[in-house]
Amino acid sequence: MSRFFDLVSKPARDLGTHKAPNIFPAPPEHRSALIKLDSNENPFGPSPRALEAMRTAVGSSNLYPDDDCSPLRRELASYHGLPTEQVLVTAGSTALLSLLCQTLLAPGLNAVTSQCSFIVYSMAVQAAGALLIEAPMREDSFDLEAILAAIDSDTRIVFLANPNNPTGTVLEASVVESFLSRLPGHVVLILDEAYYEFAQHFAALRKTKYSNSLDYVRQGASVVVLRTFSKAHGLAGLRIGYGLGPAELLAYCARMRNTFSVSSVAQAGALAALHDNLHIGRVVENNAIQSQVLDAGLSALGYRVVPTSANSLFCDVGEAGAVVAKRLREEGVAVRPLEHWGAPNCIRVTIGTPEQNQALLSAARQLGMRRAATEPRVSSSARGM
Ligand SMILES: Cc1ncc(COP(=O)(O)O)c(C=O)c1O
Known part of the structure; x- marks a missing residue:
């Protein structure tokens, strides 16, 4: 037993x-x-510029990190043209996924996404005691009508991984925009753009429009955009990512975050990697x-x-x-x-x-x-x- x-x-x-x-x-x-x-x-x-910055930062490892990640938050805010309050840095974007689930979900509530998407969504939703509804796929991509149809009065989150992992498929900006316009007011859209830099590059080559996600954040929509330093910047082992969204919602998430969860080495590495073009x-x-x-x-x-x-x-x-x-x-x-x-x-x-x-x-x-x-x-x- x-x-x-x-x-x-x-x-x-x-x-x-x-x-x-x-x-x-x-x-x-x-x-x-x-x-x-x-x-x-x-x-x-890893980004060579990040490596250099991290070597220096390691020397101060006896000190606790800046819990607010202030220099990095400020830099990310100016980089994305948003107020600092609309940026939250976490130990990887998956940590922010968990915080959003803990903040918005509870037993009896649910989140909606597609089948065959990022596996951490189900873990984060279950850990919050809620239910993840997975709408069927259509031709290896999201069926947005099916996702909309799965939303009910208990839904608080919709996750869209764009591009999706594992299919690599992308939703163009105009498609996301019309989807967002049809979401009910009690639902927060989490636009997971972990592969942003890759998708942006592909879109430029293919002459398509990938993402206007930050416009939605600027307009005050109920959208949280997730980005990470784990992919294009090469810092997966450091665990650092961030979200861009409504200041009030991110402040709730910040209060749920573990103290000193983002290491000083990770903050220094990310700050340098951001500009390692x-x-x-x-x-x-x-x-x-x-x-x-x-x-x-x-x-x-x-x-x-x-x-x-x-x-x-x-x-x-x-x-x-x-x-x-x-x-x-x-x-x-x-x-x-x-x-x-x-x-x-x-x-x-x-x-x-x-x-x-x-x-x-x-x-x-x-x-x-x-x-x-x-x-x-x-x-x-x-x-x-
Ligand atoms: C869609 C998606 N979101 C988030 C992540 C994880 O990002 P992080 O390393 O910042 O937690 C991944 C990693 O594979 C991913 O595929």
Whole structure:
């Protein structure tokens, strides 16, 4: 008989008994040899300007950090053209997701998102004792009508990951704008723009309009825009991200935040990384070029690849994604199988450096050749591709 089952809160009990998917990276001892294309991390490492600033900041690690993250908040406010009160810095944008859920949700209330979206939404909502309603997808992307239809009087949050993780699909600015105009007043839209820099670069190449999200914040809409230093800036291990939204709502969230939760090294690194345009430019350019290389290489192997606006590719591999991911891992390349996202035949591949991507493609070719040698030939149409 479990000692604490009856003592812990119901949300903790529900989360504890629910078998969590292993979404976390490989243990450190395996990392050096492994080509990590499983967690949408930056393949070029941290921003060099951040590294320099962090080396200096480490010398003051005996002191507690600035709990308000004041210099960084001020810089982010001026960078985005918003008052400081409309910026909240947290230990990664996922920490702000949790704070928003704790602030806006409770048992009996719900949040709405799409199926096959960022897995932390369900964890954060459940930890707040609330219900996450996942509307069905349409053609690998969000079905906004289905999301609107799922909203009821108990809904307090709608999450839109834009671009979405794991599908990499994007909603253009005009689409988000009309969606927002149809949201009822009791609902806060969380626009998760973790892959903002990548999507912005893709949109410029494709001559489309990606996001007007900060206009909504400026206009005082019930919108919180999430951004992170984990992706284009290469600071995932530092844990620092932020939200831009209504001052009053962010102030409630700030009061729920753990004291000193954002380290002084992270604050210094983020402040420097924000303006490291050389690093960010290199990262997003490589990403756009290599997305085409990987797309072509994986498509040639018979995988169905969804066009991306993020730093990863969503691929239907036509068989159990977990098996393909396991075999690729044996070849030294980690990718993410997506059965826990309701896509059992799919994997997500982070776009790496040219060398990493070639290693992935040659590992995938090896698997293809081995399969062809051992299994009877199955046509694409028979696999439903
Ligand atoms: C949609 C989305 N939001 C947020 C995050 C996490 O950001 P952070 O590292 O700032 O917590 C990720 C990371 O994979 C993501 O895919």
